[in-house]
Amino acid sequence: MKSVRNHLSLVIALLSIIFSMQVYLIAERSIEAYRVNLAQNYSVIAVSKKRLEQNEILSINNIISDAKELSPDSVIEKLGSDMKSSNFELLKLTLPKFYKLSLTHYPTPDEVKNLRRDLLKNSSITKVEDFSHTHDKTYKLLLLFKNVVGLFAIVVFVVTVLLITKELKIWQYKHNERMSIMGLFGAALWLRSAILFRLAIVDALIATLLAFGIFTYLASSPLILEQFANIGINIVIFDQVDDLLLILGVAMSISILLASLIVLGHKEEA
């Protein structure tokens, strides 16, 4: 029981930090997935007096990833079926060319402005439709999400620092006496610190295993999966290799840092 209590305080602190970090990662991944989603669905329409080669369009601005010419057939069909086929062909030739431009990523309002300006510099392009009104609204929403996640990260960081400081004080109180007594009998620094580092490493492993269990469960929970499906986002909630290594690294670094600070801050009893 005493041994469990010895481990519990640091394990809980580490678990809170790991949990907050993983939630932050999930939020970041969700926003990134949403951003990719937006980028895939967003495009700019350019109207040209003459046919343009794909390379020519791509060289206008680096943000353009693809350019597809829109078929005029559907528009012409709407004009009426009583038109002669020869007239159809003539109309097709005289109509301006419409291009749907896909972009490498979801652009900022400035990037949209620059793209519009660059496209209109081309003497063949007469009109650009960038859907800027809809874009601005969506972009602001995305920015809001990003800021909320950023704020969350700052709060997590502050809470982490407070938790570590508190834990450091508890550990200093708990371990200083034993380290001093061992010092009185001539124990070398490595021997005095060995228990502390062993405890730190064991606690980091326990916290990592608990976090692994919690997130593996959450990542396969139908309730969580349904929530993500409802908002149309498909992300990796918990990568069992990469995320495990990350949380293990964070937990180990924090506990070893904590133990090192205690060893460095340890004062001999005078």
Next chain:
Amino acid sequence: MDKVIIAKDLSLSYSSSETIINKADFSVNSGSFVFITGASGSGKSTLLKSLFGALKPKQGSLVVGGVELKGVSRSKLNFLRRHIGIVFQDYKLVKEWTIDKNIMLPLLINGYVKNVASNQVDKLLKHVRLNHQSGKFPLELSGGEQQRAAMARALAHNPVLILADEPTGNLDEYSSQLIWNLLEGANSQLNTTVIVVTHNIPKTLNVDYKHFHIEYGSIHEVC
């Protein structure tokens, strides 16, 4: 006879403004039993701390077990401490360890193999009449029992020098007598040098002893 402690022109202080021990000269022969007395705040415990290197000399020289403590390196100090047994009035046992593990501490520090150390602990527990309390934590024992455990720890590695700071200060008559018997035994049977800081020298002691008295920062031998 070998000198286990040699102090020359020794001054001790915690701050630059106040000197606790002022230019003291004394020496202690190997295998002797020494009492250090003095009024409260006279510097008895300060002197004892200096003997195990917890307080470095401000001035002069202090050699313990052949090691000069003025400007001593950490590794040399650790080496010296491995040959000293220390007993405190407040026991200084590690609370989260059993008394067995506490007693085993100096043995493990001195490189004993765990099962050899464990056998030695069993013998020591019998020696200090605590074998029935094996496996218990210090706070589960009475003050007298804790001090006996601390005594066993101090004796465990057969030290050349035992330093005891008011070892019977908080104890009843029975426990006090046991502690004095253990110190006496270490001195007479193992030829261990024993230095005890105390207010009262016990009348029942069966060994020859040296008595230093501290007054106004000076140490003088009482004949």
